[in-house]
Amino acid sequence: MPQTASKKPPIGLAIFLIIAGAIGFAAAFALTLDKFTMLADPTAQLSCNFSVLVGCSTNLGSWQGAVFGFPNPLIGVAAWSVVITIGVAILSGASFKRWFWLGLNLGVTGALVFVIWLMGQSFFVLDVLCPWCMVTWTVTIPTFLAVTLYNLKTGNIPVPARVRRAAAGAYSWIFVITIVCYLIAAVIAQLQMDFLHRL
Template identity: 55%
Template sequence: MTQPGSRTRPTALAVWLLIAGVIGWWAAFSLTMERLHLLMDPDAILGCDISPLVQCGKNLESWQGSVFGFPNPIMGLTGWVAPIVVGAAILAGARFARWFWLLFELGLAFAFVFVIWLIAQSVFVLGTLCPWCMVTWVVTIPTFYAVTLHLLRTGLVPAPRPVRSAADTLMAWLPLLAVISYAIIAVIAQIRLDVLGAVF
């Protein structure tokens, strides 16, 4: 039986998944290396520690940096492999069953919620902006939006026709949705941390 929306290969989505996956994996790898430096030398000055405001050392050493008992970047090292594999598989002609897409969406939803929580912790509790963490934010947010809208517009997630049409329209506006999300985060960070005052 043909799955809804399976007639058209989502090439643009696949390319984005590859790009986002590689960028996200590199950010996780870089953070993991910084964490290893701290383990070897607690007094080490990390390459991502640019200023008291822009740094990753405080984040890595906080309990928020190891929520599940191990450094958060390890989740990124494993988790970002999924978008890379899915993107490459789509470009190679693979078609996935609905259950696979739903599991993939569930993983991205967890990543999205976790990133939002980490943003709140960074801005409101730790008072820092971690460079590699921000790279992760930048790719996680639109990746979640893109896959969610794809599942809605293709009917892989059952939805009324108006919702599917809206999702199809919003997919074209995905870059703007991402920029708006970044702008909201930037405004909150500026209000809370006075980023511009710290930089200039």
């Protein structure tokens, strides 16, 4: 029978959510401030602009930077605040129902899909690497992996026992899996943008 909740609080996951959330929030907040700076002075030189290849202005000024009609970083400010709160709540002894974990999984899955789309836009359309955006990408990927594998291994996502065992094994290899994901993204960016020769 699927296990709907882990008997032992996922302290490691909680600590990770707090750290990842704090990093993601800082990046989103910095991008939000940069957007305000651009709105006040469209010619302003942002601190995150290092070259034609590496900078935030192009992304923030594009339609891709405001997909839902407002700056994308505002989504990050709100979403990462929730992630931090969940981590703190777990450390404080909170125990969440299965529906909550599924809702969180849906949220991080949506975040991953959005990030992959934004990466594609940066690599193939905008031809620029936004530093703060890349920070967001780097924490979104392991956050998705950690939450999803946790839900699979604990049975919050109902799957056969063999899948739960595989997820439990993969859970301890999240760092390695994350590095592989980074390398795949870097290879794609290099093949499309040739960024190593343009830095």
